[in-house]
Amino acid sequence: MAGPTGIALWFTRLHMRQSEFMANPYPLYRQWLQEHPRWEVDDGEWLLFRYEDVRRVLMEPAFAKGEPWTETPPPDFAHLPELSPSMLMQNPPDHTRLRGLVSQAFQPRHLERLRPFVTDLARDLADRIRHDGGGDLVSQFAFPLPALVIAELLGVPREDHGQFRQWSQHIARLLDPSQTPEAREKAVRARWELLDYFHQLIQAKRAHPGDDLLTELIQVESAGDRLSPGELLSMALLLLVAGHETTTNLLSMGTLALIEHPDLERPRDHWHLAVEELLRYTSPVQLDARKTVAPVAFDGIAVPEGSWLTVVLGAANRDPAVFSDPDRLDLARQPNPHMAFGRGIHYCLGASLARMEAEIAFPILWETSWSLEGTPLWNENIVLRGLTALPVAPQ
Ligand code: HEM
Numbered sequence: 392m393a394g395p396t397g398i399a400l401w402f403t404r405l406h407m408r409q410s411e412f413m414a415n416p417y418p419l420y421r422q423w424l425q426e427h428p429r430w431e432v433d434d435g436e437w438l439l440f441r442y443e444d445v446r447r448v449l450m451e452p453a454f455a456k457g458e459p460w461t462e463t464p465p466p467d468f469a470h471l472p473e474l475s476p477s478m479l480m481q482n483p484p485d486h487t488r489l490r491g492l493v494s495q496a497f498q499p500r501h502l503e504r505l506r507p508f509v510t511d512l513a514r515d516l517a518d519r520i521r522h523d524g525g526g527d528l529v530s531q532f533a534f535p536l537p538a539l540v541i542a543e544l545l546g547v548p549r550e551d552h553g554q555f556r557q558w559s560q561h562i563a564r565l566l567d568p569s570q571t572p573e574a575r576e577k578a579v580r581a582r583w584e585l586l587d588y589f590h591q592l593i594q595a596k597r598a599h600p601g602d603d604l605l606t607e608l609i610q611v612e613s614a615g616d617r618l619s620p621g622e623l624l625s626m627a628l629l630l631l632v633a634g635h636e637t638t639t640n641l642l643s644m645g646t647l648a649l650i651e652h653p654d655l656e657r658p659r660d661h662w663h664l665a666v667e668e669l670l671r672y673t674s675p676v677q678l679d680a681r682k683t684v685a686p687v688a689f690d691g692i693a694v695p696e697g698s699w700l701t702v703v704l705g706a707a708n709r710d711p712a713v714f715s716d717p718d719r720l721d722l723a724r725q726p727n728p729h730m731a732f733g734r735g736i737h738y739c740l741g742a743s744l745a746r747m748e749a750e751i752a753f754p755i756l757w758e759t760s761w762s763l764e765g766t767p768l769w770n771e772n773i774v775l776r777g778l779t780a781l782p783v784a785p786q
Pocket residue numbers: 392478479480490541629630631633634635637638641674675676679680730731732733734736737738739740741742744745
């Protein structure tokens with residue numbers, strides 16, 4: 392989900408305060424979609440807003456990921472293998488091979504195994520906020536839930552869940568560009584500590600296999616091919632990085648959207664359609680990026696090979712050409728072909744897990760209604776837009 396380097400400079404170029412944009416990017420998206428839906432913001436750097444253009448970029452092989460990179464561990468962690476590029480960074484055939492191996496391990500039975508864990512955890516976290524008469528929905532619910540679900544999915548022993556949660560907390564700061572250099576340094580160290588922990592866990596699971604995804608990833612084999620130690624480590628980290636903050640942001644932004652629409656009737660049992668609409672409406676991954684590996688054209692507008700295209704999923708998910716009354720939250724919207732999980736070969740591997748978590752968490756949370764008890768705080772991450780605090784109280 393990394394973008395071209397220049398994209399963080401948007402706001403400087405546009406002379407706008409980032410905080411204003413983070414709180415509500417949608418009016419500007421609409422304006423840009425109408426005024427210049429294919430916008431060359433800098434030499435060879437494009438922004439695309441239309442649903443059809445975004446879909447095309449994600450689906451066609453002329454648009455690819457940039458150069459993948461490996462990472463050598465720092466001296467303190469020299470015993471770890473070199474970290475292979477994750478599949479999120481890779482193009483075919485390397486992507487096809489990794490995704491093929493990993494998909495074999497990522498089976499529906501792992502999701503079913505997690506269902507009671509997610510239910511108990513969601514209930515416990517929600518009850519604690521209710522019992523205290525209110526709290527911060529981000530730090531007390533939306534953040535810990537997906538972190539601990541990934542820990543459980545991978546087979547992290549329960550006694551290590553607290554430590555895993557702390558590492559996740561530090562690592563999440565790596566995604567926030569507004570961090571101080573000291574916090575960044577701490578976050579980088581936490582990331583290597585977590586990788587070291589995964590490394591030891593992988594060795595333990597090789598000796599004593601468990602009924603978990605990490606064991607499955609170690610054992611998976613196709614035509615004599617297996618994941619190398621560096622690929623295993625990188626995959627475990629990718630699952631945490633790709634699956635944590637995104638789900639946290641869906642849960643917190645989704646809750647805020649529901650609080651802001653008190654007159655909307657909540658679904659009674661079937662939250663399936665409501666979750667799809669919250670995914671569309673909040674678009675936790677706002678931007679994605681690809682590089683052209685051949686010259687292409689959009690309705691006669693030529694885009695040369697080697698250009699960076701940033702596709703704005705948040706804008707595509709509100710394109711009036713596809714969604715009627717797109718800024719309206721319609722919890723029963725059908726059809727709802729949103730692209731919150733992307734499209735094409737990189738389509739979110741964890742989409743079923745994220746849906747399951749949301750379809751369990753929202754109904755448990757919304758057994759009571761909630762009111763806002765202060766101002767929600769937005770992060771400054773234009774790729775993974777989300778809240779850093781959401782003060783709420785049960786009504
Ligand atoms: C609401 C939650 C989530 C959202 C909105 C989301 C969104 C996305 C998007 C848009 C992509 C495509 C990126 C691209 O094309 O460059 C993606 C890929 C991916 N996601 Fe998710 N994701 C979510 C949850 C999860 C979870 C829970 C996991 C796993 C635990 C996960 C694992 C992955 C992986 C491994 C990829 C890379 C797939 C590939 O490169 O083939 N995601 N996700």
